[in-house]
């Protein structure tokens with residue numbers, strides 16, 4: 316894991332956008348993995364700015380979402396499909412038809428999960444996957460206790476996650492769906508490069524467990540330790556419980572210009 320501790324969210328946005336741009340420069344048809352939530356918003360803002368300045372084009376890319384709520388109607392503003400359109404797709408030149416997420420209203424949910432896995436495989440797999448992390452250490456909606464070998468499936472959301480996400484549903488936890496479809500931990504680990512963003516002190520313990528704790532289903536993000544190419548982008552507050560923070564800072568400041576993320 317390359318752990319990068321930056322001063323604030325703006326810098327995290329720039330380095331995250333650099334990571335995406337690096338893949339698109341290598342392959343304009345790169346397959347992007349997109350995350351919803353507040354963590355990647357600065358990355359999306361920076362990608363939008365670069366596309367507006369004609370420094371970057373995502374027009375040839377395809378994209379896959381990590382997860383989706385079960386049962387929200389297609390026109391509900393909080394479906395992750397609608398959220399990612401508002402947060403990213405409308406501000407870049409991605410073809411909206413090339414952005415796919417699992418369908419949380421499918422009649423056959425297990426069948427939808429299997430065909431979503433197949434669609435990612437048919438696209439050649441994800442080149443660069445953006446990730447946030449929940450305060451409980453979840454990635455996508457792989458809640459604590461998730462199998463580290465899991466694939467896309469139906470999951471029950473924890474009370475904690477539903478409380479955390481109630482802010483998007485007028486503060487009403489009962490309006491937050493109880494179930495979701497989510498890429499599994501093993502699905503996520505299949506992506507060629509993982510770029511995880513965590514901001515703020517509320518994520519500090521989860522970040523410590525992910526980077527420095529034992530690999531454990533109790534902290535599903537700790538499975539990222541098993542991946543050969545992970546970039547973890549943190550602000551000072553999210554990095555505040557890392558035992559090796561000084562070493563990560565030295566490594567980043569000594570990184571040669573020619574070395575990719």
Ligand code: GLP
Nearest residue numbers: 351352353354447448449455456
């Ligand atoms: C949600 C999403 C995750 C996200 C996490 C953290 O439950 N399913 O993909 O990483 O919560 O969200 P945020 O970035 O808003 O803190």
